[in-house]
Each structure stands twice: as C-alpha cells, then as structure tokens.
Amino acid sequence: MGRIKTTAMKRLAKEMLDNKSSGFSTDFNKNKAAQSAIRPIESKKIRNMVLGFITKEMKRRGRVVA
Numbered sequence: 001m002g003r004i005k006t007t008a009m010k011r012l013a014k015e016m017l018d019n020k021s022s023g024f025s026t027d028f029n030k031n032k033a034a035q036s037a038i039r040p041i042e043s044k045k046i047r048n049m050v051l052g053f054i055t056k057e058m059k060r061r062g063r064v065v066a
Helices: 007-023 028-038 044-063
Strands: none
Touching: 007 028, 007 044, 028 044
C-alpha cells in the first residue's frame, strides 16, 4: 500500500489540473517547473506530494481509452 493523500492535497491538485491541465505531463520534474509558474507552494513536502498526485493522475488519464 502507498501513502494516503489528504483531501486538501487532492482538492488542490484537481483544482490545478482543471485550470491548467495542458501545462502538466507525466514527468515529475517538468511538472515542478510548470507548477511554479501557475501557483507557488511554500512547503517543499506538500508541493512534492501534490505534484506526485498530479503526475499519477496524468499517467492514469493517458491510459484511459475513451
């Protein structure tokens, strides 16, 4: 089992994806650069958790066949 993300972190990540999903990709390091331009997050730990969730979500969206 992995680490559990809190609702606040998931909400922040989904809000960022809804507003600027074209700026994110499946690469964590590229997402860090894109996130700093969109909405700066002070805490390194929270930033990494949110961006990890966004990266995972982008990978999941890539696998979905519509």
